[in-house]
Amino acid sequence: MRSSGFFRRAPVIANSIEGLEYLSDKYNVLIVSSATEFPASLHEKQEWLNEHYPFITWKQMIFCGRKDSIKGDIMIDDHPKNLLSFTGKRILFTQPHNMYVPDENYQRVSSWK
Known part of the structure; x- marks a missing residue:
């Protein structure tokens, strides 16, 4: 998880593109990732989201340390x-x-x- 490219090469879960696109057409979808534990993952996760989920904008991405807030x-x-x-x-x-x-x-x- 600490190696370069780990998050960039993550596989896409089956039907997640269609599922998230369906939800984002109807709701205010935010992608929340506890990415700051692995600082190198921040850029990789954003690039990965941009490639696979182009309908999710940068305004819908929240990279944080904990999701309890x-x-x-x-x-x-x-x-x-x-x-x-x-x-x-x-x-x-x-x-x-x-x-x-x-x-x-x-x-x-x-x-x-």
């Missing part, structure tokens, strides 16, 4: 720790590292469809 209606995240303090609807996106996290505090989704 983020307010909104809905948060989709794959790390339960980022959802714990969120006061809106919490959606946990299934990934291998959260497969066994109990679902009672979240709505779980497993794809962008």
Whole structure:
């Protein structure tokens, strides 16, 4: 994660382009990334978003250290720790590292469809 290019070469999750484009046509979508833990990732993540999600503008990107200051209606995240303090609807996106996290505090989704 600290090596150059790690975040720039990240794969795109299936159907995420269509899913995010659909949501951004209907809602005020913000992309929030706790990128400051890995300072080299800031530029790489922005380039990656620009390439794969051209409908997401720089005004919709928030790079931060912690997500607990983020307010909104809905948060989709794959790390339960980022959802714990969120006061809106919490959606946990299934990934291998959260497969066994109990679902009672979240709505779980497993794809962008």
